[in-house]
Amino acid sequence: MNHERGVQTRHLGPEPVEYILGFGPDHSRSSRHPEYGAVIGHELTHGFDDQGSKYDKDGRLAPWWSKQATKQFESRVACVVDQYGAYEPLPGLRVDGKLTAGENIADIGGVKEAYFAYKTWESENGAAAPVAEGFTNDQIFFIAWAQNWCFLSTEDFLGRQVETDPHSPGMFRSMGPLADLPQFAEAFECAEGTPMAPKDRCEVW
Numbered sequence: 001m002n003h004e005r006g007v008q009t010r011h012l013g014p015e016p017v018e019y020i021l022g023f024g025p026d027h028s029r030s031s032r033h034p035e036y037g038a039v040i041g042h043e044l045t046h047g048f049d050d051q052g053s054k055y056d057k058d059g060r061l062a063p064w065w066s067k068q069a070t071k072q073f074e075s076r077v078a079c080v081v082d083q084y085g086a087y088e089p090l091p092g093l094r095v096d097g098k099l100t101a102g103e104n105i106a107d108i109g110g111v112k113e114a115y116f117a118y119k120t121w122e123s124e125n126g127a128a129a130p131v132a133e134g135f136t137n138d139q140i141f142f143i144a145w146a147q148n149w150c151f152l153s154t155e156d157f158l159g160r161q162v163e164t165d166p167h168s169p170g171m172f173r174s175m176g177p178l179a180d181l182p183q184f185a186e187a188f189e190c191a192e193g194t195p196m197a198p199k200d201r202c203e204v205w
């Protein structure tokens with residue numbers, strides 16, 4: 001294991017895997033925002049997901065939106081349900097778009113909120129020196145977000161997770177919100193119409 005300039009290298013298999021560490025006084029904002037900022041954004045967005053949106057300002061289960069707003073919201077949620085429902089963690093095994101809708105809405109909103117918070121910080125303070133050579137700060141932001149969800153699991157675990165867990169499997173928590181954020185495609189120059197730069201993106205918040 002090697003620590004240098006905020007990059008940790010772990011030898012987990014034949015190739016070393018580099019992790020951009022998110023926390024530490026000398027670590028870049030571009031890696032802290034997607035790890036800690038996105039978690040805070042995720043939790044805030046839950047207040048306005050498919051369940052949280054049904055509660056009023058006093059926490060009572062009392063729908064308070066106009067009919068028009070509710071209709072618009074429902075069509076945006078349906079977009080997220082379809083997006084994640086098309087993801088296949090294993091051949092023939094699809095994510096349950098409805099079961100995971102609230103968590104996916106919170107992920108999509110959370111990473112976007114963290115990204116714009118980071119860009120605001122950058123515009124006020126100037127860009128920090130990137131912590132990993134060869135990557136821009138925007139690229140580091142997105143890599144650090146993806147690394148939140150780096151894990152190994154058995155096929156049995158994935159099968160159980162898809163059936164019972166309202167969270168999508170990590171690989172889709174990583175890529176789903178980034179496919180919906182045009183700044184990701186810009187940062188990595190993804191051609192339009194490819195999986196990470198779809199023509200139609202989902203946007204709830």
Ligand SMILES: [Zn+2]
Pocket residue numbers: 042043046103106
């Ligand atoms: Zn959540």
